[in-house]
Amino acid sequence: MKIVLRRQLSVTLLLAVLVAGCGPEAIVLRSGLDTPAQHVANGNRFLKNGKTGAALREFVRARELDPEYAPAYVGLAIIRGRQGDIEGGLALMEKADSLTKNKTEADMVDQGFCTLYRLQRRRKNGPP
DSSP states (O other), rough: HHHHHHHHHHHHHHHHHHHHSOOOOOOOOOOOGSSSSHHHHHHHHHHHHOHHHHHHHHHHHHHHHHHTHHHHHHHHHHHHHHHHHHHHHHHHHHHHHHHHHSSHHHHHHHHHHHHHHHHHHHHHHHHO
């Protein structure tokens, strides 16, 4: 009787271990990947590859995480400009400019303004 109980207990434990081992993997949150800076970097890569929709989602997420993160507004402004809304893009760039906290962000804003002015010039003059 004792042998049968031990065998049943052993089989039950073995099945429990197997079932637990076959379950879904735990999701590990990586806080370093859900930061405004990371989302802006992702957005810029998407823009470079012509994936405007994916870039927009990244810049919006960066702004959600930090509504005062200037580079998020730069990305949103460039997308607006590429969609033909130069004035809307310039308004977003003004917002970005008012939020800059350091030279790096100020440089990004300057580059963003240059990008929008180039887009504006192309729209007025046509392709080069």
